[in-house]
Amino acid sequence: MSDAEPTLPPGIDEARFARALAAFEGIVGAPNVCRGGASLEPYFDPFVPVADAHAFAPSAAILPANVEEIRAILRVANETRVPLWTVSTGRNFAYGGAAPRLAGSVVLDLQRLNRILEVDERLAWARVEPGVSYFDLHAHLREQHLPLWVDPPAAGWGSVVGNTLERGFGTTAYGDHAASQCGMEVVLANGDVVRTGMGAIENGTAWQLYRAGYGPSFDALFTQSNYGVVTKMGLWLMPAPQAFVIGEIQFAREDDLGVLVDTLRALQLGGTIRQHAAIEGAIRRAASLAPRSRWYDGEGAMPEAAVAAMQRDLGVGRWNLHYALYGAPEVIDMERRIVERAFAGVPGVRFSARRYAEGEEPQGGADRNLAGIPAMSAFRMLDWRGGEGAHVDFSPLCPADGRDALRQYALVKARAAEYGFDYYGGFTAAGRHLHHVFAAIFARERRDDAARAGDLLRALMSDAGAAGYGVYRSHLLYMDYAAAQYAFNDGALLRLAQTVKDALDPQGVLSPGKQGVWPAVWRAQRGYT
DSSP states (O other): OTTSOOOOOTTOOHHHHHHHHHHHHHHHOGGGEEOSGGGTGGGSOTTOSSSOTTOSOOSEEEOOOSHHHHHHHHHHHHHHTOOEEEESSOOOGGGTTTOOSSTTOEEEEOTTOOOEEEEETTTTEEEEOTTOBHHHHHHHHHHTTOOEEOOOOSOTTSBHHHHHHTTOBOSSTTOBTTTTEEEEEEEETTSOEEEOGGGGSTTOSOTTTOSOOSSSOOGGGGTTSOSEEEEEEEEEOEEOOSEEEEEEEEEOSTTHHHHHHHHHHHHHHTTSSOSOEEEEEHHHHHHTTSOGGGTOOSSSSOOHHHHHHHHHHHTOOSEEEEEEEEEOHHHHHHHHHHHHHHHTTSTTOEEEEEEEETTOOOOSHHHHHHTTOOOOGGGGGGGTTSSSEEEEEEEEEEESOHHHHHHHHHHHHHHHHHTTOOOEEEEEEOSSEEEEEEEEEEETTOHHHHHHHHHHHHHHHHHHHHTTOOEEEOOGGGHHHHHHTOOHHHHHHHHHHHHHHHHHOTTOOBOTTGGGOOOGGGGGGOOOO
């Protein structure tokens, strides 16, 4: 892209764009405006699932250092009508990375806002800026000898704020990141700075303790939305437990998924397992250990015989349940016995578990996540198909019902095989619902495979919609299509979202098209692809 002409926002001529960039440089300094070439390359989607590796091209990127610079940037954006695309650190690669939905947007990169502002050990909360990663927060807790845990997602390098705003999740007792968020500072499109909930009290004492405050509650309004720029966020931290058990239960057959989900639901709703539990498919488990070529090097999806041989070779299940128990040793030992007794009737089931004392650390990546320690082991998956690995994800919600889990699995596996992809996937169980995440893995340099992955995502969304399932997040490519699936009353929900958008951002400068929400001035750019 370094030798190509910059992609300008639609309807913005070069002279107006040049004035905007000059003004941005006056605010943040020239070194913090990326105009093109290698400096702009990180703002393209590295895993983009279309033939053009530089689709969703940004025109530039700006890196402010504080709230006042953000307010000044918004004044310029409103005056020049140049659209911005806000990212915390831009590392959500399976869904578009830092690339903008509207090509030509200027990426507003908040990574320089990277302070851990406060941690309260007694009440177990932290307040952070968007540039703080899970690694950063975990390291701070360790350095300060604070007996508190973060709940990391699969990739610990991501932003705490960004992951929470996208409704990400982990696997400890605080695995629902949006539910563990409390209090935000937000810069609106007009530059107004708002503190939500109890933070609106000038000398308040409970900003990170009680989300609602007085009157309407707005925190959720800023998750998966383009209504403002979140510059500070509070989150609840997990007090380090006295001890914890990390367990794995392996299931031999595909159709064991149904009884697994139904039994797990009862354990979660009954309070025995009080955390999100991960259900890994065999290929997802294998991809963390070795490349696909070890068992099969052909085209298309792995044959069943190859998958079975892989299971035997690695000693893994067709489904592998990872769970944890936290608390006093005598209590969690009893809970472990309850868990194993609940699954003991499944033919061929295998159990393993270990109890850790406070201060002990598991060594495996997934186990470390269950112990509140960020890791990057999930990226081993990129070696699965060889080459420079990439993946895009399909993420439907699923009722925590064995019949629905089997139905979704069969639907996704069959359609993936039709397009030549293995079923790399699994579920994260949260009691009443499951996050079902399937990844289409391909070598980045094989652009035809990338385009097939994109086609597969659309087919899966169509299949899921017809079956009554919706995705909880999506790649840039299909944000509009995903939003269109939520079609009750001729799209009343999207109309409401657009009404709010036009009221808060009449010039349409903040992240147009995010999650399918387009401001009036850019609404003609909507497309279902």
